[in-house]
Amino acid sequence: MKPVDVAQFALGSLRGSRARTLLMILAMSIGVASVVVLTGLGEGARRYVINQFSSLGSNLLIVFPGRTETAGFGPGMLLGQIPRELGLDDAQALLRSRAIGRIAPLTVGSSQISRDARNREVAVLGSTADLLEVRHMSLAQGQFLPAGDMRSSESVCVLGAKIKSELFGQTPAVGALVRLGDRRFRVIGVMAGQGESMGFNTDELVIVPVASAHILFNTSGLFRILVEAKSRDAVEQAKRDAEEILTRRHNGERDVTVITQDAVLATFDRILRALTLAIGGIAAISLAVAGILIMNVMLIAVSQRVREIGLLKALGAPAAQIRNLFFAEAILLSGIGSVAGLILGEIGTRVIAQIYPSLPVAAPWWAVLAAFGTALGTGILFSVWPARRAARLDPVMALARS
Amino acid sequence: MIQFEQVSRSFMVGDQQVAALRDIDLNIAAGDYVSIMGPSGSGKSTLLNLIGLLDRPSAGTYRLDGGNVTALDDARQAKVRSEKIGFVFQAFHLVPRLTAAMNIELPLILAGVPAAERKARVAQLLESYGLTDRADHRPDQLSGGQRQRVAIARATIMHPAVLLADEPTGNLDQATGKEVMNLLEQLVAQQVTLIVVTHDPAIGGRATRQLHMVDGQIVGEGKSPVKPGAENEAG
Numbered sequence: 001m002k003p004v005d006v007a008q009f010a011l012g013s014l015r016g017s018r019a020r021t022l023l024m025i026l027a028m029s030i031g032v033a034s035v036v037v038l039t040g041l042g043e044g045a046r047r048y049v050i051n052q053f054s055s056l057g058s059n060l061l062i063v064f065p066g067r068t069e070t071a072g073f074g075p076g077m078l079l080g081q082i083p084r085e086l087g088l089d090d091a092q093a094l095l096r097s098r099a100i101g102r103i104a105p106l107t108v109g110s111s112q113i114s115r116d117a118r119n120r121e122v123a124v125l126g127s128t129a130d131l132l133e134v135r136h137m138s139l140a141q142g143q144f145l146p147a148g149d150m151r152s153s154e155s156v157c158v159l160g161a162k163i164k165s166e167l168f169g170q171t172p173a174v175g176a177l178v179r180l181g182d183r184r185f186r187v188i189g190v191m192a193g194q195g196e197s198m199g200f201n202t203d204e205l206v207i208v209p210v211a212s213a214h215i216l217f218n219t220s221g222l223f224r225i226l227v228e229a230k231s232r233d234a235v236e237q238a239k240r241d242a243e244e245i246l247t248r249r250h251n252g253e254r255d256v257t258v259i260t261q262d263a264v265l266a267t268f269d270r271i272l273r274a275l276t277l278a279i280g281g282i283a284a285i286s287l288a289v290a291g292i293l294i295m296n297v298m299l300i301a302v303s304q305r306v307r308e309i310g311l312l313k314a315l316g317a318p319a320a321q322i323r324n325l326f327f328a329e330a331i332l333l334s335g336i337g338s339v340a341g342l343i344l345g346e347i348g349t350r351v352i353a354q355i356y357p358s359l360p361v362a363a364p365w366w367a368v369l370a371a372f373g374t375a376l377g378t379g380i381l382f383s384v385w386p387a388r389r390a391a392r393l394d395p396v397m398a399l400a401r402s
Numbered sequence: 403m404i405q406f407e408q409v410s411r412s413f414m415v416g417d418q419q420v421a422a423l424r425d426i427d428l429n430i431a432a433g434d435y436v437s438i439m440g441p442s443g444s445g446k447s448t449l450l451n452l453i454g455l456l457d458r459p460s461a462g463t464y465r466l467d468g469g470n471v472t473a474l475d476d477a478r479q480a481k482v483r484s485e486k487i488g489f490v491f492q493a494f495h496l497v498p499r500l501t502a503a504m505n506i507e508l509p510l511i512l513a514g515v516p517a518a519e520r521k522a523r524v525a526q527l528l529e530s531y532g533l534t535d536r537a538d539h540r541p542d543q544l545s546g547g548q549r550q551r552v553a554i555a556r557a558t559i560m561h562p563a564v565l566l567a568d569e570p571t572g573n574l575d576q577a578t579g580k581e582v583m584n585l586l587e588q589l590v591a592q593q594v595t596l597i598v599v600t601h602d603p604a605i606g607g608r609a610t611r612q613l614h615m616v617d618g619q620i621v622g623e624g625k626s627p628v629k630p631g632a633e634n635e636a637g
Contacts, residue, residue: 005511016499311495314456315509315556316484318477395456399495 001321010328017301021333024290024297028337028379029344031287032371036345038283039367041352042276047360049268053261059101059232060134060261061239063094063225063246067255084255085221088150088210090246094227097241099234104131104226105150105210109217113206115167115178122163124180124206126213134228137202142174142189145209153211157185161193162203180206181216227258235260280367284374290337291378298330298386302393309390310398319391326387327380334379338372345371403595404430404453404564409462411448411618422448424618426462430597430611432563435590437598437609445618446599447568453597454487454566455479467563484513488557490586492569494549496541496556502548503528503537506555513560527555531585547578554585564595571605583608 014021065086091105107126112119129147131137144158157180164173173187191202214220229238239258247254302309309322317325345363352361406428412421422445430436438446451457452464455471464472471482496505503524510520528534531551541549550570557565567586571579583605590596600606614622 001512001514002516005514005517009511012499307495308497311497312508312512313480314454314483314489314495315512316480316487316560317512318480320477321480321512396451399456399491 001317001324006324006328007332009325010332013301013305013325014329014332017304020297020300024294024333025337025340027290027293028287028334028375029341031283031290032338032341032375033344033348034286035280035283035371035374036342036363036368037348037352039276039280039371040345040349040361040363041359042272042279043364043367044352044359044361046269046272046276047362048358049272050265051360053265053268059229059235059238061227061229061235061242061258062261062264063227063242063256063258064223065221065256067257084250084253086225086246086256087220087222090249091222091225092150093245093249094225094242096245097238099229099237099241100227101230102130102134102228104128104134104228105222106131106224106226107210107213107217107219107221108223109213109219111181111206111216113163113167113178113180115176118167119179120163120166122180122206123204124208124213124216126208126210126216128210130228131207131226134226138192140190140192141172142187144189145207146188150209151211152209153215154209155183155185155212156188156209158189158191158207159187160191160201160203160205160207162201163206164190180208183212183216185212235262276364276367280370284371287371287374287378290375291334291382294330294333294379295382295386297333298326298383299389301329302326302386302390305390306393306398306401309393310395310401313393313395314399322393323387323391326390327383330379330383330387331376334375337379338375341375342368342372403432403434403467404428405465406452407463407465409452409459409464411445411452411457412460422618423452423459426618426620428613428620430595432595433590433593435587435596435598435610436613437600437606437611438613438615439600439603439606440615442601444615446615448618449615450566450568450597450599453564454489455483484509484560486563488560488562488565490550490553490557490565490567490570492572494541494546494553494573496549496552498541501538501540502533502544502552505541505552506559508556509560523559527559531555545578546574547581550574550578550582551585554582558589558594562594564597565589567596567598569600570598571600571602579605 063086065084088105091103094100094103104127109124110121111124113122127145128150129145132139132144139158140161142158146154146156157178159167159173167173167178168176173190176187177184178187185208191205191207193203208216227238227242229235239260242258243254243256246256250256312322349361349363352359406426409423409426410421411423412419426449438449440446448457452459459472463470466482466486471479474482497508500508506527507520507524510523528537531554533548533551533555536544536548541552544552565586570586571582574582586596586598587608598605598609606612610625612624613620614624
């Protein structure tokens, strides 16, 4: 029997029981589609996070006080020691490294902001002029913090887009005065609305010079120092330099942690990839269920077509050929189901992309391949038993069955 | 052509062994027209199934065309069935989802005959059985006589040496049954060995060689003149 004829014969018998065939294809395609859509979502989440990190700037390092011990038990923990603060001098000192281009010290706090009768609680970020470049932020109106000595505590501020519209509505904000805590600040700029970025919603932020923030919150420490290496290749050098400079300044004690964006990125990448695999695996269970359904249907088909199998044997079909015919049916079922599932999954992915445009949903190629392969595989695997059963039928009994 | 030597076939029914055929010795020459008659349970269908290689004897040897076919494995037996043996059943056994033409084509498909040749042979056979205008009808759209004609066409399309018919007229009225028998007997004229199993003496009596079976044994053999129709006139 020629392969073309096997396929045609199998197709014919699938067409012979239309409702059952359609239901099987539906079950198979839902399995495949769910793998495609769910891994697409997982992959989308992963890409989203990576994009967010990239928006921070690709040469970014983050310095923060305290030494993160990944193993062991530091003496500081026993003594309840508070890590030494990072100060503005530390930040300034980092610029001595040839690998470091720009820095932006960060101080955060929250304060009451008011203008006339309107007031609200707001997160205040103290930084320097370079923050704009380091964080790739953009201004809508006016200008950013003045460049120059980071110790000068000018009473100027830059408003986030949402704060501006809440306090000023449509009226221009640049040049107006607002009260932050017990000090008055002149608005010199308004940030462009850009939404959430790594947990910092710049829309709801007020940015002031770092020295002003220190006075406002009566502190001298820094929450973070953002460091921008001169190039991507200089990132590692910048990290070593930053550690060395700060260790020397802190009497030889390494009490700061410097992380590169790459390290953070790699961690998130690993976590989210594992997550994608996990949900892909869960979705694959539905494929196994579809496989068992195929087995069930094939078993029913065998017992419904006992007479036909007997006839085929009488007409000279050996057992192997009967087995192949049923295999072909299962392969066709799962093949058509898989293709339908891929199409369904693609549609689902596009719908999600329409609903959440910021999420770059797309099933990774390996998941698509795996879904297709698993579907075909389970289809074939679960048809082994029915096909063997058909092949082993006794023709005399089969033909006598009414 | 067909040689049975001490062939027995027994079945297990529950824990009891029941002999369906006992020590059958039988020789059928090429081109013979044989009928096997007997009451139900006499073993005539079992004998036919053994001849058609649908069943294996419990003991004894079966030679077909001089070769021992008892010992062949499933695939080889299937090949012999495909090339040398045609079956006609009481219940027709047409595949319900296939058209008349496709049912006739089935043995050719299974044998791997190229599509172009298949079409030509099917068309020719449809023509000679007067089924050309029924080619695209499915079995449920055909009359009983037409169904059996399709089945005979299917049984003969591989040009078998042996044609086995198990109660071929059992589901047909008398007129149609006679028509079908005439059709089968025409094949004998083409040197096909025809073996008909029946419990109907009118049908069985048409054969040139008549075997009577009781309890798994051939108890008698009658002979008719070469022309079945001529017997009544002479007699």
